[in-house]
Amino acid sequence: MAVAKKNTVPRRTSRSLSAIIRANVFTFFNLVIGVLWALILIFGQWQDSLFGLVIVANSMIGIVQELRAKRTLDRLAVVNEAPVTVRRDGRDELVHPEEIALGDVILLGPGDRVLVDGEVVAAQGLEIDESLLTGEADPVHKKPGDQMLSGSFAVAGSGAFVATKVGEDAYAAVLTRQASRFSLAHSDLRDGVAKFIKYITWLVIPIGALLIYSQLRHNEDFGSAITGAVAGIVTMIPEGLVLMTSIAFAVGVVRLGQRDALVQELPAIEGLARVDVLCVDKTGTLTAGGMDVDEVIPLRQDAPVGSALAALAHADPRPNATAQAIQACYPEAPGWTSTDIVPFSSARKWSGATFDGHGTWSLGAPDVLLPPGTQEYGTAATLAATGARVVALCRTENREPVALITLKQRIRPDARETLKYFAEQGVTVKVISGDNPDAVSAIATYLDIPGGDRAVDARTLPSDDDEKLAEILESHTVFGRVTPQQKRLFVAALQSRGHTVAMTGDGVNDVLALKDADLGIAMGAGSPATKAVAQVVLLDNKFASLPEVVAEGRRVLANIERVSNLFLTKTFYAIALSLVVGVLGMVFPFAPRHSTLVNALTIGVPALFLALGPTAERSLPGFVPRVLRFAVPAGLITGAGVILSFSAAGGDRTAAVVTLFLVTWWVLILIARPLNAWKIMLVGAMAILFALALAIPFTRAFFELGTGGWTAVGISAAAAAGISIAVKLTGTLRT
Template sequence: MTERADTDFVAARHPGLSSDEVARRVERGEVNDVPVRSSRSTAEIVRANVFTRFNAIIGVLFAIILVVGPVQDSLFGFVIVANTAIGIVQEMRAKRTLDNLAVIGEAKPTVRRDGAAAEIPTSGIVLGDLIELGPGDKVVVDGEVAEAGNLEIDESLLTGEPDPVVKRPGDEVKSGSFVVAGGGAFTATRVGRQAYAAQLADEASRFTLVNSELRNGISQILKYVTWMMVPTAIGLIISQFTVESHDAREAVRRTVGGITPMVPEGLVLLTSVAFAIGVVRLGRKQCLVQELPAIEGLARVDVVCLDKTGTLTEGGMDVTGLRLLEGAGHAHVGAVLSALGAADPHPNASLQAIIEAYPQAGSEGWQRTGALPFSSARKYSGAALTEPRGTAGTWLLGAPDVLLAPGHPALAEVDRLNDEGLRVLLLARSGLALDDPEVTTGVLPQALVVLEQRLRPDAGDTLRYFADQDVHTKVISGDNAVSVGAVAGKLGLPGADRPVDARRLPEERDAMAGVLEEGSVFGRVTPQQKRDMVGALQSRGHNVAMTGDGVNDVLALKDADIGVSMGSGSEATRAVAQIVLMNNSFATLPSVVAEGRRVIGNITRVATLFLTKTVFSVLLALLVVFWQIPYPFLPRHLTLLSTLTIGVPAFFLALAPNKERAKPHFVRRVMRYSTPAGIICGLASFITYLVARHEYTGPGSLDAETSAATLTLFLMEVWVLAIVARPYTWWRVVLVVAMVLGFGVVLVTPSLQSFFALRLVGDAVPWAAVGIAGVGGVVLEVVWAWVRRREPRVLGTA
């Protein structure tokens, strides 16, 4: 920057709006009043849980049974009401958790009013406010640049163009962009719903269920179920009214008994509850899930790309040494470093450490005539300084291997320090003007500034967790590759002893992907390269998570399958990330991974239970229509069986720990087991029903026939439950046994026998029912073993 431009920047400083002007704008409604929501509204939650397709079907059947049947045949309706209430309560808990965390993590721009700068909530901005900007700040409303000091704005989230745009007074800035270098201020020209930020913030922070393979898979299953239900239900209605022409009420009860179990009504509910509980659990660990599928997505991740600074290391740094070069004096170098610190109003972590080591008092009498802020793409910053004795010069501070020509003698010392895991910056003097494109050519090195980064105490354990879970870790940093490798090596990362300099990475995507799959540590990576590396890994079929906290990470965070930002990171990174670690602890990530695996793995388990019921219900309805006989079950029977073999067990299984990495093709994996299992269960219970119809005759025989078929169906469903619950733990064994005992209590208690219309008559048929269930169970085991061989660890694994 020239001296004139720098002077204009200082002179252009405006006091901003006065308090009276702010009050008048608030009265006129010229405020940034867009609500920042992290979740659905209460009305949306109630509507989404109550007004569903299957709730409507169950509601109609419930109303019919209330008219024609005893109350015990309407129990399924009360179960649906209770389940829906549970879903609403759990999602409301998740909403409160997300809203509270969103308030904590909300961006607070610095606004200048009455000549003083102060941080205020985004919703407090009014039209005409003067908003200050620094590196990493997000432009929260649309406006016009009023002050600029080497201000560079990244508009890639709006335009797709990766190159930063230099902004000068009078230029337009749009919300959704962010500052990558320099500083300044802009006047708000569009606020509230007129600004692009309204749409961006609403979409970035909404509690959403989009782009979820799990939810999409369940929707696909429900669509198939609907197609099967309609013709089957019509055939069943005609059949039952034909068979029970003498008793319309019995025909209605048998028809409803056949239609009700076709509806996997609890599957959607249980999925919502599992996700909601996951949000609450993560919220307690100060983890803000900005998009709900992120829990699922991180569970599918097999590669985690970590930015070293702020992730493996803490934000702060310390100056541990100064190596003088080319005969430079210690006092003079210290004064230059002090002046460079004073020249940058928005220092990064490295420069902040230098400022602390060399206070600005050491640069008294020095004048700044130009400044070049640090940029991740350049890897250096600089300033045009005039010393007290009048000598003017251009000074640069940055990466030694960028500022020095290859083979320079000073680089040997740099490599040695990097091998120790230290970060090294070069202070150099240039004979060219600061704005000269060749300013780094022929620089005169003056000193090496040695910095030590503070390792996060939990980083090593977190890296070991990912290794144990078969998740590959890639450390991607803009720092020197050897230095990054040394830091990663201290944390025990495999492959850290073979760091790769990203400047030598092939540009072709497939070739780059090959190098990335082999290596673990990559240094001197530019922001655009981070984005390219994420894309290259994705091209090989990897699910990639990217963590970061700086503006140089935004492009990669945006393109990764899952973006994870630190709460202390820049506003831009928090805006594009799906997950924000509010406590800035990298150690929280395993909790997120574990929560996602728990949700997906367990929903896969319980989906098998629900869909097995749907399949055998459709099959039974078809068999009944073909044989032209009464449907074997009343609604009360299937309510009892569903509660004991699906509802209660599914709730516990859905919330159990599960560490298996999520696998793709949810629908295919679930249907491969539930379809044959449902067919086997349906055939076994129908065979028992036919045997009972042959054995029992006379008044009351239908109740005896139904009871025998119910016994077989219960034993078959318990067998399916026992398979899905594997591998066994003490509580899973207790769960299965408790369900068996519950059914036994119903069979031996006279009042419950009467309530559920269950009466086992004689010895031959009940034992035949048990025998048929035993044969069916053996067939189930054979089928399960076959499915397991074809797709290892689909079911029965933790």
């Protein structure tokens, strides 16, 4: 008997082990450093080949950190995968997505993802959103015989379909894999680092050639010429910049994973740091999941209110939170037979059903079902103003209001403190809800959200004037009766004003906005479709986790900018030195062993700590020009100081090394600002280690160092002062 094909698709939340090793070992800079290392071993002294250990260190550290991130991601991805309901042998059972087999009957409800292709066999008001495949936002009504494509999701109703294509044969297998893929691409920060590397590569080739030529002409000893040329070329290469960037991102992923936050795309780390507007839905974000029926207010004494509510709630095979609350209040169905059902959808704001012998009934938003100006409409508005969720029960034939039902929502106890954090961090919170504006306003006011008392009814907003919409969004913070399509427009309008927008949500009505936001954040208890399109999933389902998540993103980007300043300052002083030495035909001021010592103490070791240290800075646009405004003047002044000290000391390399250390140590202090206890200890330790290298006979002999002299110290002080003035004038001095 043949075994049915299973829905086996390789998990792509992170790179494979072989891909991680290749990415960290076979790099351009490793190749260049490897060649230079071989030249030193052949023609120079072994003490000058220490820089070759950078290849091993970079590769090992990068591999270990990314493997840690991979294990964290793979573990969380399994937790995040929602089970699928299938019908086998007449019984419904939950199975893992990979256990779906050809011929399985898969059941669907609102928010469920379509993971495989198939043919509809049953449908009760089933509406499928295929926007991820077609770009069309309007849901598609499905009936028996219609085709289902993977990559879509249910927004309303319920149904079932038979799996006809599974695994990699499914229509959107690639798309659905990428929906939960750990990506290393499409990052402004990584693109910025790549630009640095590209431009530096083009500079290294001609300048390196000039340096080799000048050293061969100046030195009679071929080994000394090669050593001098290698010293300049190695120093020009920012060999640790890509490594530190990768480490900072990987550690960020691990730290967020430890807080039960699944990062599904690496650029989400970057987005976390740049967010300045956070759009939140009231239900599921400010309020906890689930509701309780508080009061049923009959409007017609002769109407079977309880039976109608129970019939409507129990008629829906996949009830939403409102229907579940009514079911809990009326656990017994009245036995009415439904002949037609219109399931609830966020776009309609109501649901309904026709019952044989009992007429047609609808349940939904009072301001949608009830005529404005009526007494019942006013009563519902008054109740909503207290913060209660209000729904109306109506006879659909004549729109006759029969009852108003109020439901208690549970405000998250940590919501107030979380909102306060964002206010302190300069992040504007916009409450965007499909509920009644008065109800949303009441909760926003209770939570002290600025402008909470001025809620806007989204039905009054312009639909064809993007500029006007953006103006209203800038001046108001609370919006009610927002449709799923409007949420998407809101995100676009805010982005048009230059904002970096994060969107949180848990319901299927949030999917489009989550997909378009700069950063989509889904709750762990949200619908599978919502979690599929979000870049970050809060598996603990806690709104209070957001501050930690945002803080982690800010830490990563601010620290990467710090270490970029360090590495590129080194690159620019090496370029300046190499050009001067090449043009004038001088001996290079220091040997590779000297640059290894200074770079380790002022860049390598400090960068590792700075890349992982805590910070609350919010990342700003303009990463590349801001780094260049710091690194170019700092590098040029450092290079000038080293040349001046070398020349003043009559070609004494120790003087050049002392100047190089003192000036780059001062650059380290400027980059580490604002200084605190651990940073002071870090820069102090580096100074002590250099002093020991000068003082201990063994290390002094190993690195061929003398005393350096006070002239080198004086020139270093002048160069440090010049750098301080330069970075102050360019606006890159940290306070």
